[in-house]
Amino acid sequence: MKFIIAILLIIILLITAWFYAENIKLKKLVLKQQEELVVSAKYIKQLNRKIADDINLVSFSKTNEEKIQALLDTYLEEKNGDVNGNSGKVIHYNEKRRFMPDIIPVKGDFAISQRFSEKHPGLDFAAATGTEVVAVAAGEILSVYYDKNYGNVIMIDHFNEYATLYAHLATTFFEGKNTVEKGETIALVGNTGNSSAPHLHYEIMLNGVNVDPEEYINIKK
Numbered sequence: 001m002k003f004i005i006a007i008l009l010i011i012i013l014l015i016t017a018w019f020y021a022e023n024i025k026l027k028k029l030v031l032k033q034q035e036e037l038v039v040s041a042k043y044i045k046q047l048n049r050k051i052a053d054d055i056n057l058v059s060f061s062k063t064n065e066e067k068i069q070a071l072l073d074t075y076l077e078e079k080n081g082d083v084n085g086n087s088g089k090v091i092h093y094n095e096k097r098r099f100m101p102d103i104i105p106v107k108g109d110f111a112i113s114q115r116f117s118e119k120h121p122g123l124d125f126a127a128a129t130g131t132e133v134v135a136v137a138a139g140e141i142l143s144v145y146y147d148k149n150y151g152n153v154i155m156i157d158h159f160n161e162y163a164t165l166y167a168h169l170a171t172t173f174f175e176g177k178n179t180v181e182k183g184e185t186i187a188l189v190g191n192t193g194n195s196s197a198p199h200l201h202y203e204i205m206l207n208g209v210n211v212d213p214e215e216y217i218n219i220k221k
Contacts, residue, residue, distance in 0.1 A: 071098075071138055071179060072159055098182050099158045101136040102216045105166060105202045106189065108132070112219060113199055121210035122165070122203035129198040131189040133166055135180040136204075136217075143176045150201065151193025154186055163208075167201040168192050 104110075106125045113126035139158035147153055150167035154174070157163050170190025180186055191198045204213050 098138040099160050101162055101164050101204050103136050104217055105136050106131050106133055106200055116212040122201050123213040125200040125202060127189045127199060129170055129190055132185045133169060133187040133189060133200055135182060135184050135186050136164055138182045139180060141174050141176050141178045141180060144172050144174060147193060149194040151195060161207045163205045165203040168195045168199060
């Protein structure tokens with residue numbers, strides 16, 4: 001009888017411990033969601049002020065398909081101009097650089113917290129939660145998803161050999177198959193996934209192979 005009671009007590013303790021652990025996980029999830037809502041609300045207020053200042057900031061004149069085609073047409077025209085020696089097109093391509101990932105992916109203050117290496121395929125920008133994350137080149141968003149290590153992630157195809165990835169985001173403003181312009185805000189810096197502090201993990205892929213982002217941008221401030 002004592003043996004049965006001991007087993008029952010152990011079972012009760014295990015069940016209690018399981019419920020306690022699940023309760024802690026749930027609380028952490030709720031806190032993260034609340035943090036994302038607060039960050040999003042602050043950004044929405046800022047965005048509303050920007051829209052009030054410039055009503056042309058948002059345009060619904062074209063469908064996504066038309067935007068994609070327009071971006072592709074521009075890219076092909078610029079590349080053809082480069083190949084054929086059209087000086088006007090070459091100048092336009094060099095000035096705009098719409099499809100080259102050569103700008104800093106965060107707005108505002110930041111510090112480089114981890115650099116590119118064999119074990120770390122990107123560049124980490126330590127920045128305050130809610131800092132704007134921008135598309136580094138024009139393109140189409142391939143996917144928006146959550147990863148247990150990278151947290152909230154956005155991947156963008158730039159219609160050429162380049163693609164970029166943005167991770168640990170607090171929140172994202174686009175779904176997959178949307179087109180974005182160079183410098184357009186796509187998300188906010190966060191601390192999601194396996195992350196010890198708010199930062200943006202940023203990757204550039206050339207033909208599917210990770211390359212050092214510092215080869216493309218000037219991060220000296």
